Amino acid sequence: MIKNNLLASSCLILTCLPVAGVWSLTKNNQWPIAYCLWHKAKKMNPNYCIGVDFGTDSVRALIVDAHSGEEIAAAVHPYPRWRDGLYCNPIRNQFRQHPKDYIEGLEQTIKACLKQAGSVVRANIRAISVDTTGSTPVAVDASGTPLALLPDFADNPNAMFVLWKDHTAVEEAAAINALAKKFNIDYLKYVGGIYSSEWFWAKLLHLLKADEKVYTACYTWVEHCDWIPFLLTGGQRADQIKRGICTAGHKGLWSDTFGGLPPDDFFDALDPRLMKVVKTYPKSVYTADQSAGNLSEAWADRLGLSSRVLVGIGAMDAHMGAVGGQIEPYFLSKVMGTSTCDMLIVPPDELGHQVVKGICGQVDGSIIPGMIGLEAGQSAFGDVYAWFKQLLLWPLQLVSPSVLDSTLGEQVFSSLQDRLLDELNRHAAGLSFDESSELAIDWLNGRRTPDANQQLKGLISGLNLGSNAPGIYRSLVESTCFGARKIVERFQDERIPVKGLIGVGGIAQKSPFIMQMLADILKMPLKVHRSEQTCALGAAMFAATVAGIYPAVEKAMEAMGPGFDRTYYPNTSYAELYEKRYQRYNQLGACIEKA
The missing domain is CATH 3.30.420.40 (ATPase, nucleotide binding domain)
Incomplete structure (x- = not known):
């Protein structure tokens, strides 16, 4: 009885402490007090946080109870310009996204979430953090404004965000890899030894060669996940942008070992024009558990939130995922x-x-x-399946627009769009297959890892007059799984279990x-x-x-x-067959690389 009274008293006294203080009590094994405090604090001090995820096709926002993890509200906004294929040229591997797609999506999804959640939740939002695709950089002026938001560059793809899967910088990546071999210090060792055309410096190098006007107007080159927090905190100068360790280290060659970026002579030897951006790159980078600042008054009014709301340092989507x-x-x-x-x-x-x-x-x-x-x-996983889906839907382009625009036509088209991949999965799962069945290579968008090479192409072999859509689809799925196995084996080969x-x-x-x-x-x-x-x-x-x-x-x-x-759990009955097919996959891949 005395023990319970003491515990109750302790809880009443400690509920005035910050919620984070609960965790310090656990270090001294004061779990009963910590448990009581935690539940009292949760009831008396509700806390909610917003997570915003900028994906390839859309942005989604989520309001979460910071104590229970309950998802209170969610909203998704497809990028309208991206959906319409603007500023992209898939044949040239050019994929660009307009900053307006991001800004509009950011505002609309957060507002939609807050409307769903209600006034109590709105009043208790504590912080917002964002993730984005990467490397997805953009040229900004000295104020930190993406050039595509300026009238002179409004429709210039080179002034927009260069999406992660843009591979227009293949030659520039090759130049970086060739140059790196001439230095005694391996400046690529922390990015796997091969620099990719999907990454920060290769894309900038391509930009300055491709568009003199954009290069001249560019003050610095900024990752999407670094620019959104800068936007939300009301940054006025590009030099205020806080860069996250996530993109700086994985895409930008930043490392403590080098004291930051590689030395100036590395970039100067690559192209002296890069030095304009190198000089604007900060000496310090930040982890995603740190604050980028408070929500600006302008964005607080725009969203209906308090300017006391904190904004976190950004990171790439998969890292936060x-x-x-x-x-x-x-x-x-x-x-x-x-x-x-x-x-x-x-x-x-x-x-x-x-x-x-x-x-x-x-x-x-x-x-x-x-x-x-x-x-x-x-480099491609769901994109492989989406490509095959679009391939099968191509005949619909031959149908008269008047038919497609009719109520029945819209229903048929919508049904096909929604059901096609599900049906392919269902039929492919029921197929029998053997060593000679259709076999594919998954490099439809090049190879990211192991050993980046974005010039590689995909392949489907073993086709015959009996090949059908589910069989080809099964081979494509299998190829993406074989690609996943290559990654696991690389870690294991490098003594990482x-x-x-x-x-x-x-x-x-x-x-x-x-x-x-x-x-x-x-x-x-x-x-x-x-x-x-x-x-x-x-x-x-x-x-x-x-x-x-x-x-x-x-x-x-x-x-x-x-x-x-x-x-x-693995089905071991297929183990021997998959092993044989995996060896054929490796042989086919080797042939493509030699071609």
């Missing part, structure tokens, strides 16, 4: 969307001085502060056929995260950390993570 998906050391978190980003974290003392070759980088603090973040991935797989994203949620094949081909269990919005959820977890609700993002993961939905 790994956090939202509750990553743990040595578990490969596969963030599966149009492409894949495969994330893995390792304690620094266990990795030591080891450098992993052929991946997209290893950066201290890029996923979780205090851990080495390793990134790999595939992979203890298990975590699947996050829409494909992981919606396609049991693909997930089962992944487990079969990778020969290890794959657990699928429960949240359908892991990237936005990860951003919300970082926002909760920025707000001081948690002392570290790991604590936010524990409290806010919903756990896992299901686990796929």
Whole structure:
């Protein structure tokens, strides 16, 4: 009785402490007091955070209860200019996005979420954090304004954000790789030893060669995930932009080992014109658990929020998606969307001085502060399936517009759009296959890892007059799974164990056929995260950390993570057949590389 009274008294006294103070009590094993305090504080001090995820096709916002992780409201906004194919040329591998798509989507999704959530939630929003695709940089003027927002550049694709999958800088990436070999210090060692055309400096080098007018007007070159926090905090000068370690390390060649960027003579030898941007690149970079500042008065009024709301440092979508998906050391978190980003974290003392070759980088603090973040991935994953879907839908272009615009035509077209991939998955899952069945190579958008080469092309072999759509589709899915296996084997070859797989994203949620094949081909269990919005959820977890609700993002993961939905276990009856087909996949890939 005395013990209970003391506990109750302690709880009444301690409820006035900040919520983050709960965690300090646990260090001294004061769990009963901490537990009581936690629940009292949750009731008396509601806290909500907003996570915003800028994907390839749309932006989505999520309001999350910072104590329980409950998803209070969500909204999605497809980019209208991107949807209409503006400023892009797929034949030239040119993919650009207008900053207006981002700004409009940011405002509309957050407003929609706040409307759903109600006034109590609105009054208790503590922080906003964002993730974006990457490397997706843009040229800005001295005020930090993207050039495409200026009248002279409004319709110039070179003045817009250069999307991650833009491969117009293949030659420039090759020039960077060739130059790096001439230096005694390997400045590419922390990005896998090969610089990609998808990344920051290759894209800038291409821009300054392709468009003198844009280069002249450009003050500096900024990643999407760094620009959005600058926008929300009302930045007035480009020099105020806080760069995140995530893109700086994985895409920008920034490393503590080099004291920041490689030396000036590296960039000067590449092209002296790069020095204009090198000189504007800051000496310090930040992890995503740090604040970029407060929401500006202008954006607070625009969104209907308080300017006391904090804005977190931005990061790439897959990195925050790994956090939202509750990553743990040595578990490969596969963030599966149009492409894949495969994330893995390792304690620094266990990795030591080891450098992993052929991946997209290893950066201290890029996923979780205090851990080495390793990134790999595939340049096309969902994009492979989307390409095949569009290929099958092509005959609809031959139908008279009057028929398609009719009520029946719209219904038929909509039904085909919605059902086609589901039906392909269902029929492909029921197919029998053998060693000679159709076999594909998944490099339809080049190869990201292992060993980046964006000039490689895809392939489908073994076609005959009996080949049908489900059979070809099955081979494409299999090829993406074989590509995933190559990544796992590279980590293992580099003495980085992979203890298990975590699947996050829409494909992981919606396609049991693909997930089962992944487990079969990778020969290890794959657990699928429960949240359908892991990237936005990860951003919300970082926002909760920025707000001081948690002392570290790991604590936010524990409290806010919903756990896992299901686990796929390998079907060993296919092991021998997949092994034979995998060897053929490797042989075909080698032939393509030699061609």
